[in-house]
Amino acid sequence: MLQVAFIRENKEDIIARLAKRNIDATEMIKNAIAFDEERKALQTSLDNSKAESNALSKEIGNLFKSGEVQKANLLKEKTTQLKEATKGFEQELNDKVEALSELLYKIPNVPNTIVPAGNTDEDNEETFREGDIPTLHDGALPHWELAKKYNIIDFELGNKITGAGFPVYIGKGARLQRALIAYFLDKNTEAGYTEYQVPHLVNEASGFGTGQLPDKEGQMYHVTLDNLYLIPTAEVPATNIFRDTLLNESDLPISITGYTPCFRREAGSYGAHVRGLNRLHQFDKVEILRVEHPDNSYKALDGMVNHVKDILKDLKLPYRILKLCGGDLGFTSALTYDFEVFSTAQDRWLEVSSVSNFETFQANRLKLRFKNSDGKNELCHTLNGSSLALPRILAGILENYQTEDGIKIPEALIPYTGFDMIS
RNA sequence: GGAGAGUUGGCAGAGUGGUCGAAUGCGGCAGUCUUGAAAACUGUUGAGGGUCACACCUCCAGGGGUUCGAAUCCCUUACUCUCCGCCA
Numbered sequence: 410m411l412q413v414a415f416i417r418e419n420k421e422d423i424i425a426r427l428a429k430r431n432i433d434a435t436e437m438i439k440n441a442i443a444f445d446e447e448r449k450a451l452q453t454s455l456d457n458s459k460a461e462s463n464a465l466s467k468e469i470g471n472l473f474k475s476g477e478v479q480k481a482n483l484l485k486e487k488t489t490q491l492k493e494a495t496k497g498f499e500q501e502l503n504d505k506v507e508a509l510s511e512l513l514y515k516i517p518n519v520p521n522t523i524v525p526a527g528n529t530d531e532d533n534e535e536t537f538r539e540g541d542i543p544t545l546h547d548g549a550l551p552h553w554e555l556a557k558k559y560n561i562i563d564f565e566l567g568n569k570i571t572g573a574g575f576p577v578y579i580g581k582g583a584r585l586q587r588a589l590i591a592y593f594l595d596k597n598t599e600a601g602y603t604e605y606q607v608p609h610l611v612n613e614a615s616g617f618g619t620g621q622l623p624d625k626e627g628q629m630y631h632v633t634l635d636n637l638y639l640i641p642t643a644e645v646p647a648t649n650i651f652r653d654t655l656l657n658e659s660d661l662p663i664s665i666t667g668y669t670p671c672f673r674r675e676a677g678s679y680g681a682h683v684r685g686l687n688r689l690h691q692f693d694k695v696e697i698l699r700v701e702h703p704d705n706s707y708k709a710l711d712g713m714v715n716h717v718k719d720i721l722k723d724l725k726l727p728y729r730i731l732k733l734c735g736g737d738l739g740f741t742s743a744l745t746y747d748f749e750v751f752s753t754a755q756d757r758w759l760e761v762s763s764v765s766n767f768e769t770f771q772a773n774r775l776k777l778r779f780k781n782s783d784g785k786n787e788l789c790h791t792l793n794g795s796s797l798a799l800p801r802i803l804a805g806i807l808e809n810y811q812t813e814d815g816i817k818i819p820e821a822l823i824p825y826t827g828f829d830m831i832s
Numbered sequence: 833g834g835a836g837a838g839u840u841g842g843c844a845g846a847g848u849g850g851u852c853g854a855a856u857g858c859g860g861c862a863g864u865c866u867u868g869a870a871a872a873c874u875g876u877u878g879a880g881g882g883u884c885a886c887a888c889c890u891c892c893a894g895g896g897g898u899u900c901g902a903a904u905c906c907c908u909u910a911c912u913c914u915c916c917g918c919c920a
Binding site: 448449452453455456457458459460462463465466467468469470471473474481482484485486487488489492612614654655656657659780784786 | 842850859860861877878879881882887888889890900901910911
């Protein structure tokens with residue numbers, strides 16, 4: 410969420426930049442500032458009322474000590490009236506604060522100036538493309554057919570055990586999953602990210618910390634008996650490591666990586682676009698996350714983009730990078746690059762990674778700060794990205810590496826799979 | 833599941849009704865010494881609101897209550913730990 414002080418000082422600029430998301434924030438911004446003014450006024454009234462009570466209490470204490478009980482009792486009566494007033498102000502203030510934060514929760518992050526305008530994914534700007542799109546043999550299959558043909562993923566079995574969107578990986582398919590996870594984690598740790606294993610269920614406070622709650626709770630599976638949520642991404646537990654923390658400047662930057670399964674309730678659309686591995690309720694992902702000094706966060710974003718590029722290059726998958734337009738940008742992000750791998754047999758691009766800079770948007774809600782060189786507490790910048798999400802990478806490999814004799818394994822993965830062919 | 837103890841500043845940890853925003857240690861910052869660093873010594877150092885700056889207000893897990901006055905007493909919720917039980 411945005412800081413009120415920031416809104417107050419950059420009103421026009423914020424409205425102009427939010428327009429890139431195709432929202433007219435004029436009213437919200439105006440209200441936020443007005444609510445804050447009102448909040449301040451109420452706070453002052455309350456403070457004055459409390460200051461008076463405090464002074465009286467002190468006086469009463471002294472009177473009791475010096476034995477002037479009658480005088481003390483007189484003052485006591487006065488405090489009773491003050492209490493009423495204080496309570497009233499308190500109530501009003503609470504209401505105002507709540508109204509303000511509800512409003513703030515609804516204002517998305519301000520897009521970076523380089524974010525292209527646009528409404529949908531059509532308007533995203535391609536910034537990079539690499540890798541050759543292979544020419545497949547006649548009768549090349551989409552990955553769900555390949556999965557069946559070689560008996561490496563069983564979608565129907567998942568239906569039986571749980572429901573749609575919970576595939577079962579079998580034999581070399583399962584081994585390939587495990588190989589990808591290990592490979593990604595190795596690549597990330599080699600690049601300086603510290604590996605973490607985090608819980609797959611989080612409490613309510615964590616859900617609030619990263620903004621899944623209060624609005625998007627429908628997207629998470631909820632364990633009502635214990636009031637815990639299954640994580641939709643490792644970003645939630647990993648980011649909440651830093652909830653309510655005050656770092657030293659020398660602690661920055663922090664780079665962590667972790668593998669988790671991800672659980673998403675979202676039903677999504679139907680048809681070919683959600684077939685097979687394209688969209689699942691449970692999938693595996695390796696995440697990278699950074700906590701940065703504000704001056705360095707965009708450099709860090711570039712670093713993360715380059716890192717993901719290296720991996721895709723290493724896997725020899727044809728991919729492109731998109732700079733997301735305002736309309737496609739996530740609520741909390743200031744700038745996002747999406748990575749898409751070309752799925753040759755489906756003849757479409759599949760999103761495999763999304764790398765974002767949230768600037769202070771997450772940190773503000775998390776209360777993640779560092780002590781800067783002036784000794785002042787300042788919000789950190791947070792960034793994260795997938796490095797990488799498994800299902801669509803798997804789909805990309807299956808489809809792009811298929812031959813008439815079977816599916817070849819990318820060279821970089823062979824040390825992890827222990828085999829070079831699925832046939 | 834049963835019984836008990838606890839939750840205090842960046843961290844550890846004292847504090848049982850007014851003199852407590854809170855001892856002490858560690859850490860951080862600044863300085864002395866040193867070619868430089870370490871060590872040692874000296875000073876300084878919680879957060880938020882508010883103000884031009886002060887004043888002032890709030891915060892001792894969250895919420896509520898008692899009281900003129902609460903870190904301190906009471907209720908409640910969450911969490912942590914110990915012992916017992918169960919168990920991978």
